[in-house]
Amino acid sequence: FGVDSRTKLIHAVAATPANVADSTVLPELLHGQETRVWGDQAYRGQRAVIGERAPRARDFTNRRYRHRGVVDEVERAKNRTKSKVRARVEHAIGVIKRVFGFAKVRYRGLNKNLHxxxxxxxxxNLFMARRRLLACERA
Structure with a gap:
């Protein structure tokens, strides 16, 4: 999922088979207008892809904080801060699973499940933006 960290709205979706790594679909999730890209350690080596697809974006993916058994506490604290922002983005996935019951795939085949x-x-997105939409209607 490509999710806006401020509004929590989904702007890009990519569905892959289970044997494909998340980092391979990163170019499909970036639209080019990003200013920051947040990701877990699966996206650690994708700095070139981020620079190519979203030239103004800064890379805020988690870094390794342990090198040869030594823990770098500064890097660990940075990763915690990044994880807090990513947790806000995970709200969209929680809505999809909880409200709409998308916990398991229903159909056989990737295209049907993608649709x-x-x-x-x-x-x-409509569910998460409902209060803002209703406030605009009342004003």
Whole structure:
């Protein structure tokens, strides 16, 4: 998922088979207008891809904090801060699983499940933005 960290709205979705690593679909998740890219350690070596697809974006992926058995506490604290931002983004995934029941795939085949996921993400965006949308209507 590509999720805006401020609004928590989903802007990009990519579905892959289970045997494909998350980092291989990173170019599909970036739209080029990002200013920051947050990711876990799966996206650690993707600095060149981020620079190519989103030239203005800064890379805030988690780094290794242990080198040859020695723990770097400064890097560990930075990773904790990054994880707090990523936890806010995980809210969108929680809405999809909890509200719309997307815990397991329903159909056989990647395309059918991708279409179901796209519709669910659109509905989740409406669900998460409902208060802002209703406030605009009342004003």
């Amino acid at each position: 179901r996921l796209l519709v669910t993400c659109a509905l989740a």
